[in-house]
Amino acid sequence: MIDLRLLRENPDLVRASQRARGDDESAVDRLLTADTERRAAVHRADDLRAEQKAASQSVKKATPEERPAVLERAKALAAEVKAAEEAARVADEALRAAHMSIANVVAPEVPPGGEDDSVTLRHVGEVPTYDFEVRDHLEIGTALGAIDMERGAKVSGSRFYFLTGPGALLEFALAQLAITRAVAAGFTPVVAPALVRPEAMAATGFLTEHDEEVYRVERDDLYLVGTSEVPIAAMHGDEVLDLSAGPKRYAGWSACFRREAGSYGKDTKGIIRVHWFDKVELFSFCAPEDAAAEHLRLLQFEEEFLQALELPYRVVDIAAGDLGTSASRKYDLEAWFPTQGTYRELTSTSDCTTFQARRLGIRSRDADGKPQTVATLNGTACAIARTIACLLEFHQRADGSVHVPVALRPWLGGLEELRPGMSLVPTP
Known part of the structure; x- marks a missing residue:
């Protein structure tokens, strides 16, 4: 959630952010009203509690003649305090609801507009030409014995699959490469739960515009995550982190589920x-x-990972109207898919500023020892299925084989290429 101090001091900035996102500007005024009403309700409850305390003291000092009237006043104040505290509770809930409805404030550098207005910052690597008719990743993967969509659908339904043989090995190789590089870059590896409580989903912004994408296990009131961003963000909920040595960084592995x-x-x-x-x-x-x-x-990190996979890509600065609820700014890295003749997203990275951490109650201490809300950021090291699809398409050859990038070979027993019908046992 956004900083209420920012809202009070510069509501026009928040309104401008809402406009840039294409969201409802009037939500800002509702939040301002809820904030004012909540502060007034808390102030009234505090005043009445102070008056009630003074009345209780008066009972002790009252003469026998005065005592009945003083007791009656104390009793009336007790009822007023109870009502005022309930009003403050209701006002607090209304404030939270209004607060949760506002997305993060868009960074000033973000391009305005919607999905079509995102700005390409740079292209890296060359898009090749092929002197043969390129095949899509499913055709290649099927010929290699790497992807089995038919049996995936038989077992689980549409848009499920089996990775078999070289497909499974590619999954493990990509995971090893991503984790190894992340550890070398100072990230702590984490195997994260794929089921989380509703509070974690809401706090990270995935129960707003993404709620239709989420799988829910109603019997246990748990959600299947679409990214390990959710459990990792919530891992330090209501904690004070020691960031004196710099950022706390994690590389999380999890299964991800999206209804699409x-x-x-x-x-x-x-x-x-x-x-x-x-x-x-x-x-x-x-x-x-x-x-x-x-x-x-x-x-x-993400750029260097795609370079290690020998894939050409472009870096895109995502426009305001295409940002997620929690993101203040986001970059996408899109790699080249030859059968589509275009770049498609493989990874992204988002700066969520203090938005998620404020909801989760995660703080650190500044140089003066004062508590402050931390910032959170996330980025995809490797979304494996889509990356496999891109690798198979981009590195295909006319004879049906697929070039294996040098960086992946240590995790594939030194294989330099994948071919239909080949043995996966490394040659001595």
Whole structure:
């Protein structure tokens, strides 16, 4: 949630952010009203409690003649205090509801507009030409014995799959490469739970515009996560972190689940847009003043990872109207898919400033020892299914084989290529 001090001091900035997102500006006025009413309700309850305390003292000093009237007044004040405390509770709930309805304030550098207005910052690597008819990743993966969509659908329904043989090995190789590089960059590896309580989903902003994407286990009142960002963010809820040595960084592994509601007809073939996949997610807790630099650090990690996979890509500064609830700024890295003749998102990184941590009650101490809300940032190290799809398409060859990037070879027994029907046992 946004800082209420910012709202009180500069409501026009918050209104401008809402406009940039295409959200309801009147929500800002509702929050201002709720804030004023809550403060007034708390002030009235405090005043009445003070008056009640004074009346209790008066009972002890009252003469026998005065005592009945003083007792009656004390009794009346007790009822007023109870009513005022209930009014303050209701006002507090109304404030929280209004507060939770406002998305994070958009960073001033963010491009205005919607999805089509995002700005490409740079292209890295060359898009090749192929002297043969390129095949899509599903055709290649099926020929390699790497992807089995038919049996995935038989077992679990549409948009589920099996990774088999070289497909399974590619999954493990990508995970190892991502985690190894993350540890070398100072991230602590975490295997995160894929089921979380509603509070964690709400606090990280995934029960607002993303609620249709989320799987819920109603019997246990738990949610399946769409990213390990959720459990890692909530891991330090209501804690005071020691950030004196710098940001606290994690690289989280988890299965991820997304209903993909409203995406019917989009990328339904293959494993680009599926209901389940595994992912390595980067996550940082840092001082608010360090967030912008940390965001660039996450972006650099993601760029270097795609470079290690020998994939051309572009960096996109996401427009305000396409930002998630929690993000103040977001970069997407889109890699080249030859069969689609375009770049498609493989990773992204978001600066959520203090928005999530304020909801979760996560703080640190500044240089003067005063508590302050921390900033949180997240970034995808590797969304594995989609990355496999891109690798198979981009690195395909005319003879049906697939080039294995040098960085992945140590995790694939030294294999330099994948071929249909090949043995996966390393040659001595």
